[in-house]
Amino acid sequence: MNSLLTVSGLSYRKQKSGLFSNRELFRLSPLSFELKRGETMAIMGENGSGKSLLAKLLVGVLQPEAGSILLNGEPMCDSRQQRRFSAIRMIFQHSKDSLNPGLTLGGQLEEALILNTNMSATERKRQIENTLVKVGMLPEHQYFYRHMLSEGQHQRAAVARALILDPQVIVADEPFAALDPSVRSQTANLLMNLQQQLGLGFIFISHNLGIVRHISDRILVLEKGKVVESGKTEVIFNWPKSEYTKRTIQAHQELISGQ
Amino acid sequence: MPMLDIKNLTLEIDTPMGWVSALDKVSLSIDTSEIRALVGESGSGKSLIVKSIVGAIPERWRVTADRMNWKGNDLLGMSGNQRRAITRNEISVILQNASAALDPSATLREQIEESIPSYRLTKGWFWQRRQQRLDIAIQELHRVGIRDHNLCLSSYAHQLPEDICQKFSIAMALVSKPKLLIADNPTVGMETTTKVQILKLLTKLNKTQGLSVLFVSHDLLAIAAMANTMTVLYCGQTVESGSIEQVKRRPLHPYTKALLDSAPSFRRDLPPKSPLSCLDGTIPTLQHLPIGCRLGPRCPRAQRECVKMPATRHIHGHSYACHFPLHRDKP
Numbered sequence: 001m002n003s004l005l006t007v008s009g010l011s012y013r014k015q016k017s018g019l020f021s022n023r024e025l026f027r028l029s030p031l032s033f034e035l036k037r038g039e040t041m042a043i044m045g046e047n048g049s050g051k052s053l054l055a056k057l058l059v060g061v062l063q064p065e066a067g068s069i070l071l072n073g074e075p076m077c078d079s080r081q082q083r084r085f086s087a088i089r090m091i092f093q094h095s096k097d098s099l100n101p102g103l104t105l106g107g108q109l110e111e112a113l114i115l116n117t118n119m120s121a122t123e124r125k126r127q128i129e130n131t132l133v134k135v136g137m138l139p140e141h142q143y144f145y146r147h148m149l150s151e152g153q154h155q156r157a158a159v160a161r162a163l164i165l166d167p168q169v170i171v172a173d174e175p176f177a178a179l180d181p182s183v184r185s186q187t188a189n190l191l192m193n194l195q196q197q198l199g200l201g202f203i204f205i206s207h208n209l210g211i212v213r214h215i216s217d218r219i220l221v222l223e224k225g226k227v228v229e230s231g232k233t234e235v236i237f238n239w240p241k242s243e244y245t246k247r248t249i250q251a252h253q254e255l256i257s258g259q
Numbered sequence: 260m261p262m263l264d265i266k267n268l269t270l271e272i273d274t275p276m277g278w279v280s281a282l283d284k285v286s287l288s289i290d291t292s293e294i295r296a297l298v299g300e301s302g303s304g305k306s307l308i309v310k311s312i313v314g315a316i317p318e319r320w321r322v323t324a325d326r327m328n329w330k331g332n333d334l335l336g337m338s339g340n341q342r343r344a345i346t347r348n349e350i351s352v353i354l355q356n357a358s359a360a361l362d363p364s365a366t367l368r369e370q371i372e373e374s375i376p377s378y379r380l381t382k383g384w385f386w387q388r389r390q391q392r393l394d395i396a397i398q399e400l401h402r403v404g405i406r407d408h409n410l411c412l413s414s415y416a417h418q419l420p421e422d423i424c425q426k427f428s429i430a431m432a433l434v435s436k437p438k439l440l441i442a443d444n445p446t447v448g449m450e451t452t453t454k455v456q457i458l459k460l461l462t463k464l465n466k467t468q469g470l471s472v473l474f475v476s477h478d479l480l481a482i483a484a485m486a487n488t489m490t491v492l493y494c495g496q497t498v499e500s501g502s503i504e505q506v507k508r509r510p511l512h513p514y515t516k517a518l519l520d521s522a523p524s525f526r527r528d529l530p531p532k533s534p535l536s537c538l539d540g541t542i543p544t545l546q547h548l549p550i551g552c553r554l555g556p557r558c559p560r561a562q563r564e565c566v567k568m569p570a571t572r573h574i575h576g577h578s579y580a581c582h583f584p585l586h587r588d589k590p
Contacts, residue, residue: 046450047420151301152540180300181477181521185537192532207450210480210524214531233531251455255484256524 004201005035005088005169010067012057028053028225030067035169038195040202042212042233045222046244051205054222055171058203059090071168086116086165091172095158099146105132105157106142109164116165127164135160135190152183159190163198172204176211188215209252213237221245261288262471263312263439266326270307270495272545273319279545281307282495283553286571289439292469294461296482296503298518299492302542305475306355307495309443312473313346348376351432355444357424361416367427368412371396376435399430403460422453429460440464441473446481454478458485479522483507491515494542494553496568501577511577511584514538514554552581560585 012028028050035041045051056062058069060081069076076084092098100108106128113124129139135156141149149157155175162170175191176184192215195202206212212219212233219236221229221244228242240246270282282304289295299305310316314334327334329345354360362370372392379395380388400408403426416424425445432440442461446454462485464470474486482489483503490500491514499512510516520536523529538557549555551566558565560583569582 150540150542150544180542181479181518182300182537185521185535189534189537192534209451210522214523214529214535248451251451252524254455255451255458255480 002036003034004037004039004072006070006073007034007058008032008068008070010054010057010069011065012053012062013065026050026053026225028057029227031220031227032067033220033230035201035203037168037201038199039218040195040204040216041218041220042216043203043205043220043222044207044209044212044245044248048224049222050225051222052173053225055090055173055203055205058169058171059088060084082116087167088169088171089162089165089167091158091162091170091175093174093177095154095175096146096151099154099157101146103145104142105144105146105149105160109142109161112161112164131160131164134163134194151180152186155179155183155187156190159187159194163194167200169201169203172202174205174207176206176208184211191215209248260331261290262330263287263289263473264326264328265308265312265324268308268311268322268324268327270304270311270316271321271323274546276546278321279548280495281545282311284568285492285495285497287490287497287500289471289473291438292465292471293488294465294472294474294486296486296489297473297475297492298477298479298482298489300477300542302494302544303492304495305492306443308492309352309441309473309475312441313350313352314342348435349438351435351437351440353425353428353432353440353442353445355447357428358416358419358421360428361424363416366413366415367419368393368396371399371412371427371431371434374431374434379434379436395434399434400427402433403427403430404456405430422449422457425449425453425457426460429457433464437470439471439473441475443475444477445474446476446478454481461485479519480524491518494548496553497571497580498554499577499579499581501579505575505577509586511574511579511586512581513558513560513585516585 009030009032011030013024014026016023016025043051043054053062057064071087109128109131110124113119113127119127128142132139132141137153137156137160176187179187188211191202194200216233218231219233220227221242223242223244229236229245236245237249240249265285265287267284267286268282269280269284271278271280285308287308297305297308311322316322322335324335334342375392375395380391382388382391396412397408400411405411405423405426411419411423411427446457458481461472465472474482476482486503488500488502489506491498491512493514499506499510499515506515507519510519517538523535540557543549543553551568555561555565562583564582569580571578571580
């Protein structure tokens with residue numbers, strides 16, 4: 001069908017190779033899922049269940065052992081790295097630390113354009129200004145350094161850096177974890193707006209079940225590198241099947257009802 | 260009489276731009292066996308309040324208060340030794356970011372044994388005391404829900420996951436049998452199941468041993484689940500305080516309302532993917548604090564009068580500081 005991102009049989013193994021034997025440290029069992037245009041998928045799981053690893057595999061920081069990632073039906077192979085890096089972009093957990101303190105915001109956004117496109121200097125500048133306006137900042141912010149921006153603006157800058165290459169999928173690793181409540185709502189609103197306007201596919205990792213329930217369409221639950229559950233958000237919240245999901249959702253309900 | 264009673268605490272910091280008041284007339288009181296939540300975003304001065312209660316403030320900063328009493332004794336007027344005795348024996352603090360707050364160069368066993376006060380040791384000979392120290396440490400670890408005490412005690416802080424470190428620092432705080440436990444963001448970045456465990460543990464200690472807790476956090480869900488009363492802080496000013504039910508049912512200050520609205524879990528009627536309500540902008544930095552009510556520039560109800568600091572008003576034990584509170588019609 002018209003799925004944007006198709007992942008099939010993706011697996012990864014982390015080994016420590018000794019002289020005589022290979023010891024397996026972590027194994028991500030083969031997993032498959034599809035992401036449609038304009039859809040949001042949340043990845044849940046305990047610490048060390050392979051959530052961040054999956055995010056890294058999707059954006060191409062790590063090479064999978066087996067399996068394929070198809071974007072619009074075309075395989076993402078190594079020869080077309082530029083296309084892959086501009087189609088799937090990542091937002092990191094600590095947006096402040098992921099910005100370079102020694103470069104202006106415009107300089108950092110331009111780097112991505114220089115490396116991945118053939119735009120001229122004026123085109124690059126126009127693209128940077130457009131992107132900054134898109135995420136609710138001013139064009140003048142391109143001359144700002146990291147320390148001159150507030151926390152909410154750091155988050156917006158991180159989103160701008162993800163959007164600057166007109167991606168189709170955004171992968172975010174705990175985008176809301178380190179944020180204050182009001183900035184968190186602002187970021188969530190911004191991402192939902194952009195998704196509606198641009199039809200982005202959005203994959204995010206989060207511990208905050210309130211936000212997960214609010215903005216995601218589907219959930220993928222990982223446990224020790226295996227997918228234990230996946231499906232529509234409402235279904236999983238109302239009828240969790242696996243032990244881990246049941247426990248987490250029950251704990252969340254307890255918190256809400258205040259017992 | 261409240262156990263800890265703070266009235267109009269002001270903390271001024273010396274910056275290149277002159278003295279800036281990071282805390283501006285903050286009032287807070289904690290009764291015996293009460294769980295009070297201190298809510299505020301980062302930069303609102305929550306941690307500064309904690310530090311000024313235990314006296315961990317650099318000497319060149321100015322701390323003034325109309326009243327800052329611990330069980331009727333003035334904390335600011337007493338000598339350093341007296342104050343240290345109180346923070347050693349009666350007040351315990353759990354710092355945020357547990358694994359970073361623990362000593363990286365000593366095993367957890369050395370750290371917890373060092374923090375056991377000598378009056379808990381009853382035996383006379385040194386080998387007996389050594390054994391007793393270990394017994395107390397193990398007992399405390401079991402109490403906070405660490406089952407594998409041998410692994411925990413023999414490890415260094417970096418070798419253990421964050422939630423175990425968090426539980427360990429709770430155990431270390433409880434070892435001196437305090438009357439008041441100050442928990443500074445104890446559940447930040449935790450999974451929901453671990454978070455519920457820790458909240459249950461604190462509630463249990465409060466119920467069974469009458470421990471008072473000052474729960475400093477911005478996680479409203481956790482606060483609503485366990486605290487009795489809450490004080491909301493914005494930019495170093497107390498904006499509202501009252502019991503959880505009162506504040507949750509009818510917030511009077513626009514900031515409290517915005518804070519409650521920003522948690523989607525509180526609102527069952529909210530359709531999925533609808534925009535969340537929030538205030539524009541972010542918390543101002545210390546160098547650019549607005550005068551009067553510091554929420555002013557972000558507040559949807561702000562008027563000209565808001566450049567003056569509003570007086571605190573009380574309704575049935577629910578106090579707020581706003582010229583145009585939500586229960587009155589829009590001016």
